[in-house]
Amino acid sequence: MRGGCQDAPQWLDAKTKSLPHPAVFQQNETNSIMNTSYNEDTIAAIATAPGEAGVAAVRISGPNAFSVADHVFVAKGPAPSQRKGQTFGFGKMVEADGTILDEVILLIMRAPHSYTGENTAEIQCHGGSMSSRRILRRVLEAGARLAEPGEFTKRAFLNGRMDLVQAEAVLDLIRARTDRAATAAVEQLEGNLSRRFDELYKSLIQVAAEIEAMLDFSEHELPESPLPDLAKRLVAVQQRIGSLLSTWEEGHVLREGVLVVIAGRANVGKSTLMNALLGHDRSIVSPIPGTTRDTIEEGLVLSGIPLKLVDTAGLRSTECAIEQEGIKRTRSKLDRADYYIYVIDASKELSEEDRETLAELKTDRCLVLLNKIDLGCHIKANQIPAAGLLETCLAQMTCIEDIKREFLKLLERNLPLDAPPHAVISERHRQLLVQADQDLAEALEMIGTTAEEQLVPAISCIRAAIERLGNVTGKEYHAELLDAVFSKFCVGK
Numbered sequence: 001m002r003g004g005c006q007d008a009p010q011w012l013d014a015k016t017k018s019l020p021h022p023a024v025f026q027q028n029e030t031n032s033i034m035n036t037s038y039n040e041d042t043i044a045a046i047a048t049a050p051g052e053a054g055v056a057a058v059r060i061s062g063p064n065a066f067s068v069a070d071h072v073f074v075a076k077g078p079a080p081s082q083r084k085g086q087t088f089g090f091g092k093m094v095e096a097d098g099t100i101l102d103e104v105i106l107l108i109m110r111a112p113h114s115y116t117g118e119n120t121a122e123i124q125c126h127g128g129s130m131s132s133r134r135i136l137r138r139v140l141e142a143g144a145r146l147a148e149p150g151e152f153t154k155r156a157f158l159n160g161r162m163d164l165v166q167a168e169a170v171l172d173l174i175r176a177r178t179d180r181a182a183t184a185a186v187e188q189l190e191g192n193l194s195r196r197f198d199e200l201y202k203s204l205i206q207v208a209a210e211i212e213a214m215l216d217f218s219e220h221e222l223p224e225s226p227l228p229d230l231a232k233r234l235v236a237v238q239q240r241i242g243s244l245l246s247t248w249e250e251g252h253v254l255r256e257g258v259l260v261v262i263a264g265r266a267n268v269g270k271s272t273l274m275n276a277l278l279g280h281d282r283s284i285v286s287p288i289p290g291t292t293r294d295t296i297e298e299g300l301v302l303s304g305i306p307l308k309l310v311d312t313a314g315l316r317s318t319e320c321a322i323e324q325e326g327i328k329r330t331r332s333k334l335d336r337a338d339y340y341i342y343v344i345d346a347s348k349e350l351s352e353e354d355r356e357t358l359a360e361l362k363t364d365r366c367l368v369l370l371n372k373i374d375l376g377c378h379i380k381a382n383q384i385p386a387a388g389l390l391e392t393c394l395a396q397m398t399c400i401e402d403i404k405r406e407f408l409k410l411l412e413r414n415l416p417l418d419a420p421p422h423a424v425i426s427e428r429h430r431q432l433l434v435q436a437d438q439d440l441a442e443a444l445e446m447i448g449t450t451a452e453e454q455l456v457p458a459i460s461c462i463r464a465a466i467e468r469l470g471n472v473t474g475k476e477y478h479a480e481l482l483d484a485v486f487s488k489f490c491v492g493k
């Protein structure tokens with residue numbers, strides 16, 4: 001199960017999952033999109049999360065969506081296949097022998113005016129898991145095939161309803177945990193990020209075409225070489241790639257959350273801090289050093305930013321094999337952390353272990369707490385290499401707002417938190433943009449030589465960059481790319 005969506009239901013038997021299309025559906029319903037539709041299958045899935053709720057929805061999409069609905073839905077008035085598009089009707093879902101499964105509302109969406117761009121029937125039944133399951137089973141018996149993860153959205157992409165970046169925004173929106181992340185996803189869904197990629201794509205196609213045109217002329221036929229101007233345009237594209245790349249960190253934060261590791265020596269107050277930040281007792285706190293043995297992870301939203309907060313085993317040399325394993329895990333978390341809160345017992349001298357660990361951490365990502373100052377402070381600020389430093393008495397909780405404020409300041413050094421939420425690139429986009437940037441750097445080097453024989457390889461570098469940008473939005477795609485994007489979705493979306 002992912003994010004509350006439905007994975008392929010285990011409760012359907014193998015026979016139902018692979019039901020062939022019955023002969024009764026050989027005659028497709030006519031609509032304008034079918035000529036271009038990539039798939040003749042009619043798919044179905046539960047679109048809502050399982051569990052008690054007011055309403056659940058089963059979605060059917062494809063050429064035979066309405067024929068399938070004809071077999072399972074009874075109501076006064078015309079059969080589903082005879083109803084107008086963008087209408088709904090109240091009726092009953094029935095088994096083949098007429099047994100009533102539920103009272104439902106049926107929505108009819110005719111191609112291309114639906115999410116997938118295909119004929120779509122959506123059944124809204126009572127919530128909870130049984131009603132929707134029984135209805136889906138019946139719909140599959142009536143000729144639909146169980147949808148694959150993300151297949152509705154994949155069809156929307158293949159039928160030209162959205163590009164790949166917008167399709168990914170659907171997933172971002174489903175997974176959004178904060179207002180800011182949801183707004184950024186909606187911006188992306190509206191095409192604000194796609195437009196920027198499309199502009200780069202078009203600029204490069206234009207440059208490549210102009211260089212190709214040069215190959216048709218001999219050197220002395222050209223009044224003046226356009227290469228310097230073309231090179232400038234490539235540099236401008238690189239700059240715009242750079243500006244898109246600069247949004248990656250915010251994208252990573254909004255999508256995955258910031259991994260914040262609380263570390264320090266044993267018994268310094270790490271777990272006390274973890275509990276105070278969460279507002280409940282998640283970690284065990286005790287005066288015995290070595291209390292926390294394993295990493296403990298919890299989500300926390302701070303000023304609209306999703307954090308993954310990790311409490312860790314205290315760093316110290318120990319003979320205990322369990323504690324050693326815990327310390328190994330602490331170090332591995334530290335390697336992957338986006339930010340650290342390093343806690344030190346300030347009532348004692350700064351230890352060599354603290355010095356060594358702090359030297360390994362990225363200073364600009366580190367907030368150090370000099371804790372237990374109620375017991376005295378033996379450490380000076382200038383001994384600590386960190387972007388943020390606070391004296392705290394975690395035992396009294398009064399400093400917790402100061403800690404949050406100081407940590408947000410640290411985040412703001414790297415993230416434009418005061419700017420309004422905007423569409424930001426993902427890791428997939430980043431990888432393709434970095435490669436495109438390298439392609440363009442190579443092309444520029446070749447163009448710079450002004451040797452005519454370098455033009456053909458320069459064009460092929462620009463074409464490679466064009467393909468990568470095409471892969472971002474899906475202007476150019478292959479099966480593996482689509483699998484990689486849509487396999488992350490849940491069944492029913």
Ligand SMILES: Nc1nc2c(ncn2[C@@H]2O[C@H](COP(=O)(O)OP(=O)(O)OP(=O)(O)O)[C@@H](O)[C@H]2O)c(=O)[nH]1
Nearest residue numbers: 266267268269270271272286290291292314394395
């Ligand atoms: N006096 C004083 N005691 C504190 C303060 N903060 C935490 N403590 C106490 O220090 C002890 C250790 O606290 P923990 O939060 O368990 O420390 P830890 O760093 O998680 O310890 P390990 O899990 O063993 O590594 C507890 O008895 C806390 O109540 C503080 O500011 N002042």
Ligand SMILES: [Mg+2]
Nearest residue numbers: 270271291292
């Ligand atoms: Mg602890």
